[in-house]
Amino acid sequence: MKMTFRWYGEGFDPIPLQYIKQIPEMTGIMGVLNQYQAGEVWEEAEIKKLVDQVNAAGLECEVIESVNVHEDIKMGLPSRDQYIENYNKTLENLAKYGIKTVVYNFMPVFDWLRTELAHETEDGSNCLYYDHADVEGMTPRDIVELTAKESGGLTLPGWEPERLERLDEVMALYEEIDHAKMRDNYRYFLEGIIPTAEKVGIKMACHPDDPAWDLFGLPRIYRNRDDMDKIAKLYDSQYNGFCICAGSLGSNPENDVPAIFREFGERGLLNAAHVRNVKYLSEKKFHEAPHPSSTGELDMHAIMEAIYDTSPDIHIRPDHGRMIWGETGRPGYPLYDRALGAVYLGGLWESITKFKNR
Numbered sequence: 001m002k003m004t005f006r007w008y009g010e011g012f013d014p015i016p017l018q019y020i021k022q023i024p025e026m027t028g029i030m031g032v033l034n035q036y037q038a039g040e041v042w043e044e045a046e047i048k049k050l051v052d053q054v055n056a057a058g059l060e061c062e063v064i065e066s067v068n069v070h071e072d073i074k075m076g077l078p079s080r081d082q083y084i085e086n087y088n089k090t091l092e093n094l095a096k097y098g099i100k101t102v103v104y105n106f107m108p109v110f111d112w113l114r115t116e117l118a119h120e121t122e123d124g125s126n127c128l129y130y131d132h133a134d135v136e137g138m139t140p141r142d143i144v145e146l147t148a149k150e151s152g153g154l155t156l157p158g159w160e161p162e163r164l165e166r167l168d169e170v171m172a173l174y175e176e177i178d179h180a181k182m183r184d185n186y187r188y189f190l191e192g193i194i195p196t197a198e199k200v201g202i203k204m205a206c207h208p209d210d211p212a213w214d215l216f217g218l219p220r221i222y223r224n225r226d227d228m229d230k231i232a233k234l235y236d237s238q239y240n241g242f243c244i245c246a247g248s249l250g251s252n253p254e255n256d257v258p259a260i261f262r263e264f265g266e267r268g269l270l271n272a273a274h275v276r277n278v279k280y281l282s283e284k285k286f287h288e289a290p291h292p293s294s295t296g297e298l299d300m301h302a303i304m305e306a307i308y309d310t311s312p313d314i315h316i317r318p319d320h321g322r323m324i325w326g327e328t329g330r331p332g333y334p335l336y337d338r339a340l341g342a343v344y345l346g347g348l349w350e351s352i353t354k355f356k357n358r
């Protein structure tokens, strides 16, 4: 297992690489070139610059997250062929600089979605929060505006203004797309890119829809174990795998998260992992919790054990953190609470390793 940390790049992320390096046992980052819009080719010079900069800080850059999938691909528009060609070119370019895994998602229109980005909790910290009742009283445009307002001037991944300019047009087009059609479009994308991923040696790792249910009538197709089984069968390859996000799937109490990690790990399809916790308040209402099991709903030890038993060589990272100790910054991506999460997960790993080898 390699412990990593999501980093948005200089000028986009307030956290210096050196601070990330100071977290014990941190091996590298899950990086991104935030300057590119979905559908654009990532140029070699820019990739090299990122990798060199990360390496100079004593960290590895073996995982990229996210190479965003253009909406036209998800909607199955004729322009998708050009965007798939561009995606392949990006994968080829990334492979030249040592990238081994690409995390992405196939969520329609929105990336992860919350109704509050700075929800105050009892101890005075704040965290990401979701209440489905609030979503039902909102339009898609309301939620875009709310997210932009609460993100403190930083563009959040999947919420780029350029991507959302076409919101009304895109929402209208999705009225014709059901889950089966969305899966067909996904199959077309996988048939277009997995041969390239195999050739250049990059494992693709799809991130779940978050929260793990449909929103605004949009067809979300990665919400649970059965959705994952269908995705795996769209294109049979170890390069068509998953980045299981414990907190995303864990938003729905019906998902047995440790069992999902174990099953897809055993099938050789767990290509990366986000390990974080969530606290249920009532049906479809939750806030994000600190990483330890006792503070939320998920058994983090069982999740780490499933990774240890099935996929011990993957990259993992702590996921969203709370704002604690007065920290401000990118909602969900603070330094302090994610560092606590990383060290906690590292402790579980040491314990599991020693217990199983004595």
Ligand SMILES: [Mn+2]
Pocket (backbone or CB within 6 Å): 207, 245, 248, 274, 319
């Ligand atoms: Mn995640």
